[in-house]
Amino acid sequence: xxxxxxxxxxxxxxxxxxxxxxxxxxxxxxxxxxxxxxxxxxxxxxxxxxxxxxxxxxxxxxxxxxxxxxxxxxxxxxxxxxxxxxxxxxxxxxxxxxxxxxxxxxxxxxxxxxxxxxxxxxxxxxxxxxxxxxxxxxxxxxxxxxxxxxxxxxxxxxxxxxxxxxxxxxxxxxxxxxxxxxxxxxxxxxxxxxxxxxxxxxxxxxxxxxxxxxxxxxxxxxxxxxxxxxxxxxxxxxxxxxxxxxxxxxxxxxxxxxxxxxxxxxxxxxxxxxxxxxxxxxxxxxxxxxxxxxxxxxxxxxxxxxxxxxxxxxxxxxxxxxxxxxxxxxxxxxxxxxxxxxxxxxxxxxxxxxxxxxxxxxxxxxxxxxxxxxxxxxxxxxxxxxxxxxxxxxxxxxxxxxxxxxxxxxxxxxxxxxxxxxxxxxxxxxxxxxxxxxxxxxxxxxxxxxxxxxxxxxxxxxxxxxxxxxxxxxxxxxxxxxxxxxxxxxxxxxxxxxxxxxxxxxxxxxxxxxxxxxxxxxxxxxxxxxxx
Numbered sequence: 146x147x148x149x150x151x152x153x154x155x156x157x158x159x160x161x162x163x164x165x166x167x168x169x170x171x172x173x174x175x176x177x178x179x180x181x182x183x184x185x186x187x188x189x190x191x192x193x194x195x196x197x198x199x200x201x202x203x204x205x206x207x208x209x210x211x212x213x214x215x216x217x218x219x220x221x222x223x224x225x226x227x228x229x230x231x232x233x234x235x236x237x238x239x240x241x242x243x244x245x246x247x248x249x250x251x252x253x254x255x256x257x258x259x260x261x262x263x264x265x266x267x268x269x270x271x272x273x274x275x276x277x278x279x280x281x282x283x284x285x286x287x288x289x290x291x292x293x294x295x296x297x298x299x300x301x302x303x304x305x306x307x308x309x310x311x312x313x314x315x316x317x318x319x320x321x322x323x324x325x326x327x328x329x330x331x332x333x334x335x336x337x338x339x340x341x342x343x344x345x346x347x348x349x350x351x352x353x354x355x356x357x358x359x360x361x362x363x364x365x366x367x368x369x370x371x372x373x374x375x376x377x378x379x380x381x382x383x384x385x386x387x388x389x390x391x392x393x394x395x396x397x398x399x400x401x402x403x404x405x406x407x408x409x410x411x412x413x414x415x416x417x418x419x420x421x422x423x424x425x426x427x428x429x430x431x432x433x434x435x436x437x438x439x440x441x442x443x444x445x446x447x448x449x450x451x452x453x454x455x456x457x458x459x460x461x462x463x464x465x466x467x468x469x470x471x472x473x474x475x476x477x478x479x480x481x482x483x484x485x486x487x488x489x490x491x492x493x494x495x496x497x498x499x500x501x502x503x504x505x506x507x508x509x510x511x512x513x514x515x516x517x518x519x520x521x522x523x524x525x526x527x528x529x530x531x532x533x534x535x536x537x538x539x540x541x542x543x544x545x546x547x548x549x550x551x552x553x554x555x556x557x558x559x560x561x562x563x564x565x566x567x568x569x570x571x572x573x574x575x576x577x578x579x580x581x582x583x584x585x586x587x588x589x590x591x592x593x594x595x596x597x598x599x600x601x602x603x604x605x606x607x608x609x610x611x612x613x614x615x616x617x618x619x620x621x622x623x624x625x626x627x628x629x630x631x632x633x634x635x636x637x638x639x640x641x642x643x644x645x646x647x648x649x650x651x652x653x654x655x656x657x658x659x660x661x662x663x664x665x666x667x668x669x670x671x672x673x674x675x676x677x
Contacts, residue, residue, distance in 0.1 A: 152203035153235035160202030165224070165274065170198065177205055182217055195245070195278065199225040199270075206230070209241035212350045215255060218243055219357035220383065224274055229263055237263045244277065254358060296360060299330040300352045301367030302344050306334065311576050315543070316367045316389065318493070323396050328359040341377045343368050353382045365392060369544065372421040389544065390417060397549070405467050412460040416548040419453045422446060475562040484533045484644045486525070487560050489588065490569035491580040492540030495603040497521070499569055499627040500537045503637070527641055536563070541587045543580070550587075557591060565643055566598040572616060572624065573607035599639055603627050 152159045158175040162182075175181055180202050200214070200223050210228045218226045227242040243257040260266045299316055303309035309332045320327045331352050333344045342349045343366060356364060363385050366378065370388040379386045387395075394414050401407045475485070488496045501507060504523035521537045538560065550557070560566070566588075570581050581600075588594050600622030605613035606629050613624035623639055625632035 148201070148203050149229065149231045149237040150235045152205065152231050153233075156205070158203050158205065160200060162198045162200055165197050165271070175202075179211070179213065182221070195224050195274070196222045198223055199227065201227045201229065203231050203237075204228050207239070209239075209259065210243055210257065212347065212354070215243060215257075216350060216354055216357070218245060218255060219354060224277075225270070240266060242266070244273065246277070295325045295363050296328050297325045297363035297365050298352055298356045298359070298361045299327055299365045299367060300332075300344060300348070301330070302333050302335065302338060304334070304336050309334065311579070312367055312543075316365065316392070319389075319392050319396065320365060323392055323399065325363065325365070325392075327365075328361050329355055331355065338368070341374065342381065343370065343374055343378070349378065349381060353384065356382070356384055363387065365389075375421065390548075393542070393545075393549065405464075408460055408463055408467070412457060412464065413549045415453050415457050415460070419450065419457070422450050422453065484564040485562055486533050486535045486565045486567060486640065486644075487563035488535065488537050488567045488569060489560065489584060490540060491571070491584055492542050494540065494569045494571045494574075494580075495627050496540065496569050497537050499567070499601065499603060499625075500535055502627045502630060502633055504535055527637075531641075531645065533564075533640070533644060541584050543583045545587065550590075560588075560591065560593050560596070563593075563596055565640065566593070566596050567601050567640075568598050568622075569601045569603050571604050572602035572613050573604045597643055599623065599636075599643065601625060601636065606631055 148159050148161070155174070156177055158177070158180040160173050160175070160180050160182075161169045162171040164170055171182075173180065173182065182200065198221075200217065207230055208228075209230070210226065214226045214228060217223060222245070225242055225244040227240055229240045230238040232238045239259065239261050240263050241257065241259045243255050246254050246256045297320060299313065299320065301309065301312055301316070303312060313330050313332065317327050317330070331348070333348045335345075339345055344352075352364060355361075361384075364378070364382055364387075366386060366388045368388060369390050370378070370386075375386060375388065394410070394417060397406075397410045398414070401410045488500060490496050500521065500523060504525050506521075506523045523535050525533045525535045527533065538557070568581070568584060570577050574580065585594070588596075600617075600620040602613055602617050602620075602622060602624045604626060605624040606626040610624075616622075617624035623632055623636040625636055627633070
């Protein structure tokens with residue numbers, strides 16, 4: 146009665162937090178549309194127990210519970226939340242209330258109920274809370290979660306459903322490669338990006354609630370966030386938020402094994418981080434200010450930025466030296482008249498597997514994105530004492546971060562000296578043409594579209610043979626399975642013809658082609674040998 150009367154008199158929502166003894170611990174006032182809880186520490190309460198507080202507040206219309214109420218319920222582990230409608234006469238009207246309800250999977254949903262009057266709410270609150278605590282404790286014992294892996298929700302904005310399906314599958318693979326467990330994915334279909342939250346505020350609220358339901362610590366946005374967007378989403382959600390670029394950078398950091406690769410990854414990370422360094426602590430003082438040190442001084446933020454810029458300059462210098470050393474090695478190969486073959490393609494298309502199959506080497510192969518980061522070079526032997534150098538390169542991906550491309554300049558320069566490119570395409574991928582176009586676009590941006598190329602449709606063992614052969618003939622390429630060896634002999638025949646203009650043997654001349662392939666002998670790694 147008192148809350149309703151006060152709320153109508155001042156035209157604002159009024160709320161209280163009540164403990165289980167029925168005592169009011171906090172009172173607070175919002176505006177006509179929203180109410181904000183006092184600072185209780187927005188971190189989650191203990192995962193096993195509820196906080197022991199129920200939130201009761203008024204609403205000046207018939208809207209009932211808002212999304213913010215449900216977010217507070219889950220985030221603060223409140224016993225319950227209740228919204229009481231205030232009539233024009235200042236009397237309490239209908240009431241809506243909700244409480245957390247653990248289910249069999251151990252996640253936490255919520256149950257919402259409505260009463261036509263406050264006086265009609267006759268349920269036994271103490272018995273309800275006791276039952277909920279017992280049920281929560283039971284699920285806590287039976288639920289087994291890998292505490293060493295990060296749990297995440299993926300949220301993306303896409304123009305249509307087809308694009309959404311492709312991008313969601315890809316970012317799931319990226320997350321799995323990074324060691325993240327994706328608990329759920331959420332998409333929004335619209336063409337205009339929200340300048341603050343990327344997706345609409347309502348969709349972001351739903352994603353935050355879902356994170357709380359599945360106890361996810363990370364929110365992955367399948368979009369490149371501006372510094373302002375990243376800050377806004379993090380402040381709104383109270384979660385750790387990363388975008389697509391950060392996820393890719395994390396994978397590169399995990400897979401960089403050589404000094405060259407680590408330098409390039411660090412440079413890309415610093416270039417990404419520098420514009421996002423913000424003064425999060427407004428209380429940081431000028432280090433040289435005060436008595437005896439008047440003047441503008443230098444803040445901690447400015448020091449961090451200066452150190453980042455100095456480190457970037459140092460890394461750029463070191464990578465330039467790497468580039469020069471690689472240029473010397475390439476020049477020596479050209480002087481020895483050894484052709485260079487570079488394998489390119491979308492990530493996880495089977496490039497490293499093809500290198501191993503052609504040169505009988507043991508470069509790292511894994512069914513994950515960006516398994517190869519550092520370039521690996523091996524010699525491929527042909528009949529008539531001919532040799533070629535085959536180089537495996539980092540895979541491409543849609544929306545490859547520009548900082549990453551620039552940082553890996555020294556690696557991608559290996560492609561510039563190539564005499565022949567093998568463009569490997571996963572023929573079993575339904576989005577193969579779109580991914581092939583991404584690769585061609587990157588090569589064009591690097592100024593490499595003029596290098597001769599053979600299109601190689603890999604993983605042909607996964608689809609009907611006639612379909613793979615038809616695609617290969619249409620593109621004047623080759624259909625192979627690097628894993629089983631299917632089609633390797635015709636591919637080598639085609640490579641030899643392109644490099645030395647040798648007579649192209651008929652592809653049905655199996656004996657001659659196998660003879661040409663059989664004399665390779667064991668692979669010899671070039672110095673320095675790098676397997677990524």
